[in-house]
Amino acid sequence: MRPNGRRGGRVQAGVRRAPAGLLLLALGLAACAAPVAPRPPAAASPVPVPRESGLPATGLPERQQARHVLDRLAYGPRPGEAEAVARRGLLAWIDAQLDPSRLDDADVERRLAGLAVPTMTPRELMEAYPLPQAFRQQGRVVPRERSPQALVGELRRARLLRAVYSERQLLEVMVDFWFNHFNVFAGKGTVRYYLPDYERTALRPHALGRFRDLLGAVAHHPAMLYYLDAWLSTAPGPRAGGRRTGLNENYARELLELHTLGVDGGYEQADVVAVARAFTGWTIDHPRPGHPRSGGGFLFDPRAHDAGPKRVLGQEIRAAGVEEGERVLDLLARHPATARHIARKLARRFVGDDPPPGLVDRAAAVFRERDGDIRAVVRAIVLSPEFFAPAAYCAKVRTPLEFVAAALRAVGAETDGGAPIQRTLGLMGEPLYGAQPPTGYADRAEAWTSPGGLLARLNFAQALAAGRLPGSRVALERLAPEDLEASGLADALVEQWLGGDVSAETRAVLREALAQPAVRRATLDDPLPAPDVATVAALVLGSPEFQRK
Amino acid sequence: MTRRTFLTETAAAVVTFGAAPRFLLRAATAAPPERRRVVVAVFQRGAADGLNIVVPFGDPGYRPARPRIGIAPPARGGGERALDLDGSFGLHPSLAPLAPLYARGELAWVTAVGSPDATRSHFDAQEFMETGTPGVKSTGDGWLNRCLQQARTPAEPSVFRAVALAPLLPRALQGPETALALPSLDAFDIRGAADGPVQRGFEALYRDAVQDFLGGTGRTTLEAVKRLRAARAGARPPEHGAVYPPGRFGEALRQTAQLVKLDVGLEVAFVEVEGWDHHVAEGGARGPLAARLDEFGRALAAFWQDLGERRGDVVVLTMTEFGRTVRENGNAGTDHGHAGTMLVLGGRVRGGRVHGRWPGLAPEQLFEGRDLAVTTDFRDLFAEVAVRHLGVPWTAPLFPGYPVRPERFPGVLPAA
Numbered sequence: 001m002r003p004n005g006r007r008g009g010r011v012q013a014g015v016r017r018a019p020a021g022l023l024l025l026a027l028g029l030a031a032c033a034a035p036v037a038p039r040p041p042a043a044a045s046p047v048p049v050p051r052e053s054g055l056p057a058t059g060l061p062e063r064q065q066a067r068h069v070l071d072r073l074a075y076g077p078r079p080g081e082a083e084a085v086a087r088r089g090l091l092a093w094i095d096a097q098l099d100p101s102r103l104d105d106a107d108v109e110r111r112l113a114g115l116a117v118p119t120m121t122p123r124e125l126m127e128a129y130p131l132p133q134a135f136r137q138q139g140r141v142v143p144r145e146r147s148p149q150a151l152v153g154e155l156r157r158a159r160l161l162r163a164v165y166s167e168r169q170l171l172e173v174m175v176d177f178w179f180n181h182f183n184v185f186a187g188k189g190t191v192r193y194y195l196p197d198y199e200r201t202a203l204r205p206h207a208l209g210r211f212r213d214l215l216g217a218v219a220h221h222p223a224m225l226y227y228l229d230a231w232l233s234t235a236p237g238p239r240a241g242g243r244r245t246g247l248n249e250n251y252a253r254e255l256l257e258l259h260t261l262g263v264d265g266g267y268e269q270a271d272v273v274a275v276a277r278a279f280t281g282w283t284i285d286h287p288r289p290g291h292p293r294s295g296g297g298f299l300f301d302p303r304a305h306d307a308g309p310k311r312v313l314g315q316e317i318r319a320a321g322v323e324e325g326e327r328v329l330d331l332l333a334r335h336p337a338t339a340r341h342i343a344r345k346l347a348r349r350f351v352g353d354d355p356p357p358g359l360v361d362r363a364a365a366v367f368r369e370r371d372g373d374i375r376a377v378v379r380a381i382v383l384s385p386e387f388f389a390p391a392a393y394c395a396k397v398r399t400p401l402e403f404v405a406a407a408l409r410a411v412g413a414e415t416d417g418g419a420p421i422q423r424t425l426g427l428m429g430e431p432l433y434g435a436q437p438p439t440g441y442a443d444r445a446e447a448w449t450s451p452g453g454l455l456a457r458l459n460f461a462q463a464l465a466a467g468r469l470p471g472s473r474v475a476l477e478r479l480a481p482e483d484l485e486a487s488g489l490a491d492a493l494v495e496q497w498l499g500g501d502v503s504a505e506t507r508a509v510l511r512e513a514l515a516q517p518a519v520r521r522a523t524l525d526d527p528l529p530a531p532d533v534a535t536v537a538a539l540v541l542g543s544p545e546f547q548r549k
Numbered sequence: 550m551t552r553r554t555f556l557t558e559t560a561a562a563v564v565t566f567g568a569a570p571r572f573l574l575r576a577a578t579a580a581p582p583e584r585r586r587v588v589v590a591v592f593q594r595g596a597a598d599g600l601n602i603v604v605p606f607g608d609p610g611y612r613p614a615r616p617r618i619g620i621a622p623p624a625r626g627g628g629e630r631a632l633d634l635d636g637s638f639g640l641h642p643s644l645a646p647l648a649p650l651y652a653r654g655e656l657a658w659v660t661a662v663g664s665p666d667a668t669r670s671h672f673d674a675q676e677f678m679e680t681g682t683p684g685v686k687s688t689g690d691g692w693l694n695r696c697l698q699q700a701r702t703p704a705e706p707s708v709f710r711a712v713a714l715a716p717l718l719p720r721a722l723q724g725p726e727t728a729l730a731l732p733s734l735d736a737f738d739i740r741g742a743a744d745g746p747v748q749r750g751f752e753a754l755y756r757d758a759v760q761d762f763l764g765g766t767g768r769t770t771l772e773a774v775k776r777l778r779a780a781r782a783g784a785r786p787p788e789h790g791a792v793y794p795p796g797r798f799g800e801a802l803r804q805t806a807q808l809v810k811l812d813v814g815l816e817v818a819f820v821e822v823e824g825w826d827h828h829v830a831e832g833g834a835r836g837p838l839a840a841r842l843d844e845f846g847r848a849l850a851a852f853w854q855d856l857g858e859r860r861g862d863v864v865v866l867t868m869t870e871f872g873r874t875v876r877e878n879g880n881a882g883t884d885h886g887h888a889g890t891m892l893v894l895g896g897r898v899r900g901g902r903v904h905g906r907w908p909g910l911a912p913e914q915l916f917e918g919r920d921l922a923v924t925t926d927f928r929d930l931f932a933e934v935a936v937r938h939l940g941v942p943w944t945a946p947l948f949p950g951y952p953v954r955p956e957r958f959p960g961v962l963p964a965a
Contacts, residue, residue: 451770452730
């Protein structure tokens with residue numbers, strides 16, 4: 001079911017009794033209810049985009065451009081943010097986001113100050129959160145605050161707090177993108193000890209950097225070495241230290257299939273084996289509790305390395321010990337199939353589930369010409385006509401993390417990101433760091449529109465708006481001026497949170513809900529019936545429109 | 550809500566919007582409710598030690614390999630010994646609650662069943678078992694979802710056709726057919742009163758506002774909430790003297806029995822039970838594994854009791870990602886192995902016997918010199934249940950790259 005997008009704003013213009021400023025802004029906007037088809041600019045663009053904006057003129061009105069940019073390059077707008085970004089200039093905002101180190105992020109740093117786990121080393125974490133077996137062997141129960149759940153819980157809090165409060169929004173979006181691209185699972189073995197370091201040192205510094213650097217940081221990291229079993233993979237031969245030895249293809253296969261070339265990238269089983277052999281000996285310098293200097297980092301074990309001749313994708317990999325893996329990474333990072341694979345995934349993230357092939361081609365060309373400069377590829381994608389096309393507007397369904405963060409940002413919530421909200425993310429299907437398969441969490445709408453997940457979203461919307469979500473507070477009164485009548489309130493929230501972009505039906509439902517006596521509250525202090533902001537807020541946040549971005 | 554009002558509403562929806570979701574279109578022409586065949590898939594996550602569940606006491610290789618954790622062979626007087634099944638195999642004594650079901654011919658065991666893929670990684674092996682594609686990770690949907698795609702379309706559609714009693718939809722149920730993950734029947738609800746403004750608002754939003762798949766999901770969800778609310782009113786406590794053991798597994802099976810008896814259209818239920826990864830101090834007739842089996846057996850026996858006359862409609866199929874090493878390890882536990890043991894329970898099951906060719910425990914008979922070899926590909930067992938119980942055509946592509954061949958079925962169900 002497609003186009004014919006319902007257009008909400010215009011038809012209601014005469015019925016409204018809300019503040020004039022909000023009303024004016026809501027006029028003539030296209031609906032978010034369903035993907036909008038491209039249409040002739042004359043009919044669709046009452047506000048032509050001035051050329052000096054530096055953005056492609058596609059017919060998408062300027063205010064929608066601002067929302068679109070904040071929905072895709074950030075976790076949704078905060079109150080008033082779309083207007084502010086539009087005033088400052090979208091291009092300037094985008095370029096500032098592409099250079100995150102220059103953005104002051106003191107607010108989120110202050111919020112993260114109480115969390116130790118994200119800054120700890122693997123060795124420190126092993127000592128602070130020992131393996132549950134260690135407790136059991138002493139006949140003790142694992143104390144809750146030292147359990148594996150406590151470790152992962154802190155990391156989850158940090159991730160959510162950054163998504164909601166960081167000024168470096170695009171960086172956070174990219175960290176989420178790369179975490180899923182190079183996914184590791186907190187529930188596998190000792191991966192959790194390496195997780196904070198993995199995100200902090202392998203992903204974050206390179207998220208907008210050079211792909212080869214990112215790929216290399218991931219390949220060396222114990223989180224990945226453990227998760228995909230590379231640390232166990234050795235040349236076949238005599239047993240060393242009693243452990244079974246032999247080749248493990250797990251990492252090699254995912255390196256080709258998921259991290260670089262893509263499943264149709266033109267490699268064969270023989271390439272998987274050759275790559276696996278090139279990486280034999282890449283292992284973990286295991287931290288040993290009680291040995292303060294012992295590692296937690298990468299170690300090359302020459303005794304485990306298979307020094308025999310290898311050919312990968314038709315190229316000979318000369319016997320060179322640890323350097324063989326590096327040569328394979330060089331080869332893969334600069335392969336045209338990798339450029340295409342990464343370009344397509346980035347275009348899917350920023351533009352649409354099935355990105356336009358022309359855009360993918362151009363982004364892949366930038367990837368090749370700029371030697372895998374991720375910043376340049378992202379910039380090419382988000383400044384493209386395809387990105388600003390009306391067809392791309394509201395075309396994606398928010399992932400649970402995007403939905404939760406967008407809702408918290410929209411209502412200006414104060415959250416600690418703690419267990420209740422993390423459980424909610426789990427119910428929606430996206431427990432952070434909880435994706436077991438190496439594919440990470442999906443970036444397509446179908447994955448996020450299950451009944452259980454949607455029900456969790458509706459209940460979250462309700463709990464947040466009603467102030468019943470422990471650890472999260474909203475001051476809805478501030479959003480609803482006292483003298484506002486019911487219809488004005490609905491319009492104000494629709495304006496604020498959805499940019500006015502709702503179907504006529506949704507707007508009618510919200511107004512009708514407000515017209516019910518049940519939702520007006522009359523107290524002794526406040527004898528005049530007032531609209532129930534929480535109910536309307538719950539409905540807006542739970543609406544089909546708010547599930548989209 | 551009654552079925553009549555549901556049909557009226559959905560018919561109205563079809564009139565209003567040209568392109569209603571498929572299930573609504575089907576609903577408008579629905580036939581009377583029907584009793585459906587149900588498969589209850591139970592995943593023992595963590596790799597259960599099949600050799601101490603169905604004990605091969607007749608194999609001379611068993612006891613020497615497990616001096617500390619081995620189960621003693623059956624003997625008169627019983628006690629902490631295996632319960633004889635057929636003179637060669639015996640049941641772990643903690644599974645005594647399942648012995649009468651075996652004796653009545655409703656319960657069958659399949660030994661030496663597993664995956665042709667040699668992985669000993671829990672997460673890969675679970676993935677392979679749930680997608681039904683050993684060695685292939687790019688499979689989009691799960692095997693149980695494919696069952697639903699390929700079984701005959703029910704006359705009356707239901708949002709409860711496939712339900713996982715779990716917080717997240719397991720891989721096995723993911724795919725194009727609608728499947729619900731319900732952490733619990735009671736929790737699958739919208740907070741607040743049914744006729745409260747929020748719920749009515751959501752219903753109106755998703756009924757009227759959007760006509761794409763998101764709207765379709767919204768309607769499915771709210772429909773499921775309504776039907777569950779109505780159905781809960783008719784829910785009964787466990788019947789026929791069934792007593793479920795405390796714990797998540799018993800609770801999930803109790804709710805599964807409710808769904809079966811409420812006739813809400815269930816065809817596939819998925820239940821998981823964790824805690825089988827006994828690397829250390831596994832124990833023999835007593836100990837951690839014995840405690841796990843005690844809960845497992847009592848919960849299954851209670852479920853079977855509770856179902857009463859519905860037993861003829863139901864098949865329970867247990868699975869685990871792989872078995873464990875034949876030889877106990879240095880910590881009196883077992884490590885990751887290869888072939889495992891699965892259970893099939895059903896009114897129509899050819900029970901009272903141990904199925905599967907026994908590969909033997911002699912060193913030269915072991916897989917990679919250490920593990921029980923696989924003689925039944927798990928896909929042949931799964932396919933038999935899908936074809937002979939759910940009515941999936943055997944010609945359907947249930948397992949990509951692995952055609953269903955009835956001659957490979959282990960024979961746990963009668964043909965047609």
